[in-house]
Structure formats: C-alpha cells, structure tokens
Amino acid sequence: MTAAANQSGRRPTSRRLERAGIRDVAAAAGVSITTVSDALNGKGRLPDETRSRVREVAERLGYRPSAAARTLRTGRSGLIGLTVTTYGEEPFTFTEFAYFAEMARAATSAALGRGYALVVLPASSRHDVWSNIALDGTVVIDPPDQDPLVSELYRSGVPVVSDGKPGNCPVTAWVDNDHEAAVLGILDHLSEAGARRIGLLTGTSTDTYTRLSTEAYLAWCKRVGQEPVYETYPAHDPAAGAVAADRLLARPDRPDAVYGLFDPNGTDLLAAARRYGLRVPDDLLLVCCSESDVYAGTEPPITTLSLKPRRIGTTVVNLLIDAIEGVDSGTGVALSDLTGGTRLFPPRFRTAGTGPPPGTLMPTELIVRASSQRRSPRTTISAPRPPGEV
Amino acid sequence: MTAAANQSGRRPTSRRLERAGIRDVAAAAGVSITTVSDALNGKGRLPDETRSRVREVAERLGYRPSAAARTLRTGRSGLIGLTVTTYGEEPFTFTEFAYFAEMARAATSAALGRGYALVVLPASSRHDVWSNIALDGTVVIDPPDQDPLVSELYRSGVPVVSDGKPGNCPVTAWVDNDHEAAVLGILDHLSEAGARRIGLLTGTSTDTYTRLSTEAYLAWCKRVGQEPVYETYPAHDPAAGAVAADRLLARPDRPDAVYGLFDPNGTDLLAAARRYGLRVPDDLLLVCCSESDVYAGTEPPITTLSLKPRRIGTTVVNLLIDAIEGVDSGTGVALSDLTGGTRLFPPRFRTAGTGPPPGTLMPTELIVRASSQRRSPRTTISAPRPPGEV
DNA sequence: AGTTCATGGAGAAACGGTACTTCTCGCCCG
DNA sequence: CGGGCGAGAAGTACCGTTTCTCCATGAACT
Numbered sequence: 001m002t003a004a005a006n007q008s009g010r011r012p013t014s015r016r017l018e019r020a021g022i023r024d025v026a027a028a029a030g031v032s033i034t035t036v037s038d039a040l041n042g043k044g045r046l047p048d049e050t051r052s053r054v055r056e057v058a059e060r061l062g063y064r065p066s067a068a069a070r071t072l073r074t075g076r077s078g079l080i081g082l083t084v085t086t087y088g089e090e091p092f093t094f095t096e097f098a099y100f101a102e103m104a105r106a107a108t109s110a111a112l113g114r115g116y117a118l119v120v121l122p123a124s125s126r127h128d129v130w131s132n133i134a135l136d137g138t139v140v141i142d143p144p145d146q147d148p149l150v151s152e153l154y155r156s157g158v159p160v161v162s163d164g165k166p167g168n169c170p171v172t173a174w175v176d177n178d179h180e181a182a183v184l185g186i187l188d189h190l191s192e193a194g195a196r197r198i199g200l201l202t203g204t205s206t207d208t209y210t211r212l213s214t215e216a217y218l219a220w221c222k223r224v225g226q227e228p229v230y231e232t233y234p235a236h237d238p239a240a241g242a243v244a245a246d247r248l249l250a251r252p253d254r255p256d257a258v259y260g261l262f263d264p265n266g267t268d269l270l271a272a273a274r275r276y277g278l279r280v281p282d283d284l285l286l287v288c289c290s291e292s293d294v295y296a297g298t299e300p301p302i303t304t305l306s307l308k309p310r311r312i313g314t315t316v317v318n319l320l321i322d323a324i325e326g327v328d329s330g331t332g333v334a335l336s337d338l339t340g341g342t343r344l345f346p347p348r349f350r351t352a353g354t355g356p357p358p359g360t361l362m363p364t365e366l367i368v369r370a371s372s373q374r375r376s377p378r379t380t381i382s383a384p385r386p387p388g389e390v
Numbered sequence: 391m392t393a394a395a396n397q398s399g400r401r402p403t404s405r406r407l408e409r410a411g412i413r414d415v416a417a418a419a420g421v422s423i424t425t426v427s428d429a430l431n432g433k434g435r436l437p438d439e440t441r442s443r444v445r446e447v448a449e450r451l452g453y454r455p456s457a458a459a460r461t462l463r464t465g466r467s468g469l470i471g472l473t474v475t476t477y478g479e480e481p482f483t484f485t486e487f488a489y490f491a492e493m494a495r496a497a498t499s500a501a502l503g504r505g506y507a508l509v510v511l512p513a514s515s516r517h518d519v520w521s522n523i524a525l526d527g528t529v530v531i532d533p534p535d536q537d538p539l540v541s542e543l544y545r546s547g548v549p550v551v552s553d554g555k556p557g558n559c560p561v562t563a564w565v566d567n568d569h570e571a572a573v574l575g576i577l578d579h580l581s582e583a584g585a586r587r588i589g590l591l592t593g594t595s596t597d598t599y600t601r602l603s604t605e606a607y608l609a610w611c612k613r614v615g616q617e618p619v620y621e622t623y624p625a626h627d628p629a630a631g632a633v634a635a636d637r638l639l640a641r642p643d644r645p646d647a648v649y650g651l652f653d654p655n656g657t658d659l660l661a662a663a664r665r666y667g668l669r670v671p672d673d674l675l676l677v678c679c680s681e682s683d684v685y686a687g688t689e690p691p692i693t694t695l696s697l698k699p700r701r702i703g704t705t706v707v708n709l710l711i712d713a714i715e716g717v718d719s720g721t722g723v724a725l726s727d728l729t730g731g732t733r734l735f736p737p738r739f740r741t742a743g744t745g746p747p748p749g750t751l752m753p754t755e756l757i758v759r760a761s762s763q764r765r766s767p768r769t770t771i772s773a774p775r776p777p778g779e780v
Numbered sequence: 781a782g783t784t785c786a787t788g789g790a791g792a793a794a795c796g797g798t799a800c801t802t803c804t805c806g807c808c809c810g
Numbered sequence: 811c812g813g814g815c816g817a818g819a820a821g822t823a824c825c826g827t828t829t830c831t832c833c834a835t836g837a838a839c840t
Contacts, residue, residue: 032820067524068461069796072825078522119507132468134457422790459826462795
C-alpha cells in the first residue's frame with residue numbers, strides 16, 4: 001500500500017527529509033486524514049482495530065502532530081504566561097526571592113499536571129514578544145495599579161489571574177494571602193510574648209502586600225493605643241534593608257519587638273541588634289516574612305511568616321485553567337454563581353458577568369521559633385493547617 | 391471605506407466580537423492582505439505613506455497578528471524549551487538550588503533580549519506535553535547519559551544545547567564549566583593555606599559535574615601522593631548531606647580541609663565541625679561550591695566556588711539561538727569551521743557536519759573568604775576575570 | 781515606437797491539522 | 811418493500827498568516 005502522499009496531488013515538489021505529516025500517516029495506513037486525526041485523538045466512531053492500526057503506523061513513521069497547526073485550528077495552545085514583575089534595572093526578580101521561586105515552581109507543576117506549560121515573561125518585555133506568543137491565559141504576579149499590559153490582555157479576551165489582589169486592573173480572578181489577618185496575628189503573638197512597643201520594617205512601594213500589611217499595622221496600633229514605630233525602604237534594594245533595620249533600632253523610641261515585611265529583614269535585624277548589643281529574644285523579639293529555611297538555623301532561629309507560595313501558585317494556575325476551559329469549552333458548564341467578590345479559602349469560579357472579579361484569600365502560616373518567645377524556646381508550632389494540599 | 395470584510399465573501403457567518411484579523415485591517419485600509427502583511431513586517435516595496443496608513447489602521451482596530459498562524463506559516467514559534475532535571479518525587483529541582491535559579495534567570499533574560507521566550511519543561515513531563523508545543527529549540531540542563539528525550543528532540547531536528555557536557559546524547563552544542571581546573575585550583579589553594587590532608591564531600595549520582603570533579607580530586611591525590619578521603623551521598627537529598635558531612639569529620643583519618651561539591655555542604659560542614667569542636671579555619675579549612683551569598687555572612691565566612699551560572703545561562707541560550715537562526719536562515723551565513731570539539735571561552739558555532747558537538751568551557755570563580763585562609767582573613771580575591779559579560 | 785525596468789500592489793497557494801457535514805452500507809422494522 | 815438508523819469512514823471548509831508569483835502602470839532608454 002504505497003499509495004504515497006504524492007498521489008493526493010498535494011505535494012507537487014519532491015519531499016525532502018521533512019517530518020511525516022498527518023497525510024503521510026493516512027496514506028501509509030490506507031485511510032483518510034480524518035480517520036487518522038480521530039484515531040489519534042480518541043474522537044469519532046472508529047472500531048478499536050482501526051484505531052490501533054493507525055496508531056501503530058503513526059508510531060512507525062515517527063509522526064508528531066504540528067503544535068502550531070493544532071493551535072491555529074483549535075484556538076488553544078496549551079501555553080500559560082507567567083508574568084514576573086521587574087524591579088530596578090535587573091530584568092526581573094523572578095527567582096530572586098524564595099517566594100517567587102517557590103510560587104513559580106508550584107505553578108509550573110500545577111500547570112503541567114493539567115497539560116499546560118508555562119512561559120516566563122517579564123511584564124516589561126517588548127510588546128512584540130508578548131503578541132508573538134499564543135497564550136491561553138496569563139498568571140500575573142502582583143500587578144501594579146492600572147497595568148497597561150494586564151488591561152490589554154484582559155481586553156483581548158485572554159483570561160488573567162493575578163497573584164496579589166489587583167488594584168485597578170480588570171482581571172478574571174485573583175488570589176492573595178489574608179495579609180491583614182496575618183499581620184494582626186503576628187502583632188498579637190508578639191504582644192503575648194511580652195512586647196510593649198512593636199516596630200515595623202516596611203517598604204516604600206505601593207503594591208498590595210506592602211500597603212495592606214502596613215495599614216493593618218497602623219490599625220492595630222490605633223486599636224491598642226500604641227504609637228506606630230516603623231521605617232520604610234525600597235524593598236527591591238537589598239542594601240537599603242540593612243540601613244533601614246539599623247535606623248529602626250537606633251530610634252529614641254526603640255521598639256522591643258519588630259516585624260519585618262521582607263525576606264532579608266530577619267538577618268538584617270539580627271545584625272543590627274547585634275550592633276546595638278541587643279539580645280534576641282531577651283531584649284528584642286523578632287519576626288519576619290520569609291520562605292527561606294535559613295531562619296531555622298540562625299542564632300537564634302527566627303520566627304517567620306510563610307505566605308505558602310506553593311499553595312498560591314497552585315491555586316492561581318488552577319483558577320486560570322478553569323477559566324480557560326470553562327469559558328471556551330462551548331458546552332458552557334455553567335459554574336457561574338452569585339455576583340463575585342472576595343471569598344474565603346475554597347476557590348470557586350465565576351464565568352461571566354460584571355462586578356468585581358472573584359478573589360480568593362489564602363491563609364498564611366506562622367512558624368514560631370526562638371526569636372519571638374521569651375520562655376521555652378525551640379518549640380515549633382504552626383497555625384492550624386487548613387485543608388488543601390502542600 | 392466600509393468595504394467590510396464580508397465583501398470578500400470569506401465570512402459567511404456573522405462575525406461576533408472576535409479579534410480583528412489581517413483581513414479586517416486590509417478591508418479597512420482598502421488594500422490587500424499582502425500589503426498589510428508587508429507593511430506591518432517591513433517587507434515588500436511599499437511607499438512610506440501606505441506603510442504608515444496601514445499601521446495606523448491596524449493600530450486603530452487593535453489588530454494583533456495570530457501567533458499560531460504565523461508560527462504555522464513560518465515554522466518558527468519564538469519559543470525555547472528549558473528542560474529541568476527532576477530528582478526524587480518532587481517535580482523538579484528548578485529554582486531549588488541557587489545555581490538553577492540564576493541560570494534560568496539569565497537564560498530567560500538572554501532569550502528575551504533576542505526575541506525569544508522560555509518555556510519551562512521538566513524532562514519527565516508526559517510526552518504529549520512536549521509534542522504539543524512548537525519549540526524552536528531546547529536548552530537542557532545536565533542531561534543524563536542516553537537521555538531519550540534529548541535524543542528524540544535532536545532526531546526530529548530541534549536544536550538542543552546542553553548545560554553540562556553531555557554523556558552520550560547527541561546535542562547541537564554544549565556549555566560547561568571547566569570542573570577539572572576548578573577542583574585542581576581549589577585543592578592547590580587549600581594546600582597553600584596549609585592543608586595536609588584534603589577531604590571531599592561528593593555525590594553518588596553519575597552526572598558530569600559530580601563525575602569530573604571527583605575524578606579531578608582523585609587524580610590530584612594520586613599526583614601529590616595523598617590518600618583520598620571522601621564521602622558520598624545522594625545530592626538531591628538535603629538531609630543526607632549533613633549526615634555525610636558528619637561521617638567525613640568522624641573518620642579516623644580526619645581531613646584538615648574539606649571541599650564540598652554541593653551548595654548546602656558549607657553549612658553542613660560548619661555544623662559538623664562545631665559538633666566535633668573543630669574551629670574553622672584554624673583546625674579545618676573549608677570550601678564549598680555555591681552560588682548563595684549566605685556564605686558571606688556565616689561565622690566564619692566560607693570560601694565558595696562560583697560556577698557563574700548567569701554566564702552559563704546566557705551562553706547556552708545564545709548558542710542555541712545561533713543554531714536556530716543559523717541553520718534555518720537560508721542565507722547560510724557559513725559560520726562553520728574546523729571539525730568541532732572542545733574549545734575554550736570564546737564560543738563559536740558549527741553549522742553542520744558530524745563528529746563531536748562543539749563544546750565551550752567556561753571558567754569558574756573562587757571567592758576566597760576566611761574559611762580557607764589561616765592568615766589575613768576577610769580578603770576577597772577573585773580569579774582573573776575573563777572577558778565577556780556578567 | 782517598442783523594450784526594459786522599477787514601483788506598487790494584488791492573488792492565491794501553502795502551512796498541517798481539526799471539526800463539521802456528508803456518504804455508503806447493511807440491517808431492522810413497520 | 812421502502813425508509814430510518816447507526817456504524818464506519820471520507821470530503822472539505824476553515825484557522826490566519828506569510829510568501830511566491832504575477833500583473834499593471836508609467837518612465838526611461840534604445
């Protein structure tokens with residue numbers, strides 16, 4: 001059955017050593033290309049015998065369907081963009097901080113588990129790079145207010161799910177930690193450990209994380225009647241953190257406990273404390289937000305707040321893929337409900353409509369170590385573990 | 391000029407709110423789609439007036455060319471795969487170690503700079519994920535001998551460049567550090583600092599890095615007449631490292647200097663030394679291979695070997711894109727030369743032919759800190775910086 | 781006046797699949 | 811005995827670009 005591909009008249013020029021196409025398989029198996037497509041994709045009504053025969057022929061010919069052609073026809077590429085923010089001159093902070101690294105890893109893994117692959121794209125990349133890639137959807141990390149990129153993606157119909165509650169950008173959905181609850185929890189924790197004046201090391205940027213956390217701190221201060229004691233610095237500048245930590249401990253109204261919002265704050269504060277002869281936790285209680293496990297090994301070990309980035313990454317991707325498949329699957333599996341808005345943990349998805357995009361708040365986890373306890377150190381107690389993986 | 395797209399008779403069904411296509415632009419501008427394509431891509435012979443008019447119309451309509459269609463037609467997707475190895479049960483070690491994280495970041499950046507985006511793909515992902523993505527080429531990190539994935543990619547004509555000298559897989563090109571020179575340099579450095587018996591903490595896996603480094607160590611021992619003192623452990627198991635470090639220092643023939651091949655070895659060895667009451671660097675000289683800057687802050691700071699992952703990532707990607715564009719550009723910019731084989735720093739590219747794939751060896755950098763010096767600590771001396779960026 | 785040539789642009793064939801629609805049977809049933 | 815039905819499979823219109831070929835037209839040249 002060498003009814004070659006040429007017989008179909010579709011290949012006028014002599015075929016070079018190019019890859020086998022679906023037509024070659026069809027010719028070799030003595031069936032139509034429709035049958036080949038159906039057999040390989042498990043569609044259509046075909047007896048198992050035909051199906052397996054076609055598959056075998058395809059295997060023998062080393063046939064690999066063209067992803068480009070499939071994407072063009074089906075409108076789905078199986079590609080998800082992972083937008084990473086860019087600070088300063090460096091292309092992006094992707095993998096710079098443990099948070100992003102872990103989040104990205106979990107996101108990649110989750111996407112792959114559902115048959116999608118992730119494309120890493122800095123938000124600042126040239127427009128042509130973005131539009132040169134067929135994306136089924138995009139995960140955007142911590143979008144700034146009015147991000148033009150996000151707006152355009154959203155407008156052009158590409159689902160966008162953000163990690164971090166978006167400011168003014170329209171997104172399909174978003175996921176974030178309950179930063180307010182986290183900060184309040186830490187402040188209470190420090191209070192219970194005996195802190196009388198709790199300081200905050202925070203950032204100058206206006207992203208949601210910094211803003212919500214700082215606001216929660218200020219609200220707490222007002223509530224308990226403590227004068228706020230905080231220092232700010234540009235979080236993306238690693239050197240500035242040490243300086244700010246020093247400033248905070250050099251103040252006349254020096255705090256006896258500090259919460260640092262960013263990953264390196266723990267070591268910065270520890271070093272500053274050492275310079276001022278302050279002993280941790282005796283003279284100074286310390287907590288910082290970090291995903292790094294180096295704080296389990298510092299002297300003393302430092303209590304950290306984990307944002308559980310893996311959980312976030314997984315959730316974000318799943319939400320995005322739900323949106324992609326829900327919206328486009330045609331069957332219209334109406335998962336829609338209510339009017340959208342913030343809800344707690346078990347994420348759901350809203351298919352269409354107006355109003356605020358649905359958001360999901362994920363809990364954080366406080367890993368209590370010696371630096372925030374005046375007695376019985378070395379105990380590691382976690383907040384009650386919520387359901388869900390990771 | 392509402393000569394609508396329907397006039398062409400190509401859109402029988404009523405157009406919904408879909409994105410504008412090139413036909414819509416052509417109709418709106420009153421030209422043919424060829425002209426639109428040429429105008430937008432800077433091709434063809436068109437007066438500037440037409441060009442700018444078409445561009446303006448396209449802009450007004452919010453036209454974005456379909457990446458899928460372009461890919462199908464041109465055979466180029468602008469996508470590069472970044473294959474990450476997978477250890478144990480975790481999906482992949484991507485971003486697990488600082489080396490990979492930095493390398494990936496540099497690779498992403500380099501690719502973007504040349505108009506390509508990176509797709510992160512674990513080597514273990516299901517075959518269908520791989521073949522579902524149109525890749526112009528692939529970067530593979532540390533391929534194991536006879537990697538079937540790499541073989542198939544290579545066979546199907548996709549350029550493959552590996553980070554790490556490949557074992558038996560055919561690749562287009564590869565980049566690696568000069569591990570032998572690095573290890574010999576460290577051993578000499580430790581010797582000069584007064585070490586009499588240098589131990590090695592190495593891995594059990596058979597990847598090139600581990601193998602070459604260990605062999606270099608053994609060769610050095612034989613040359614200087616020292617009995618080898620080393621312990622091995624599965625490098626992907628973080629807990630095993632501490633145990634192995636302990637074993638090494640518990641030996642009757644305890645070394646007075648140790649080089650640890652993996653990132654966490656520094657802290658592991660430091661902790662083990664403390665347990666045995668050994669002072670660093672007085673009783674024990676320490677060097678480990680790491681990209682982490684925590685070793686600048688340990689007590690004492692630890693001398694590290696940096697593999698300069700950013701430089702590697704950049705080089706790998708550039709080599710790959712050279713291969714992609716060199717092979718397919720048709721113009722045949724014959725960069726070809728010689729017969730291929732290992733060469734030092736300035737990377738070149740071989741277009742075709744048989745024989746060993748061209749490899750590029752990149753130098754490493756020893757960051758000397760207190761842990762490997764008996765006198766005058768705190769000095770940071772680098773190896774002479776080679777040309778090239780980063 | 782007829783041939784070149786450059787200019788500006790249109791036509792249509794791919795690219796390689798997928799998904800409707802249609803066709804041909806053989807069979808069952810009224 | 812005709813029509814409906816369902817299985818098995820083929821036909822073919824797209825998906826939205828790029829690119830190759832070709833066609834006018836007018837100016838310049840012989």
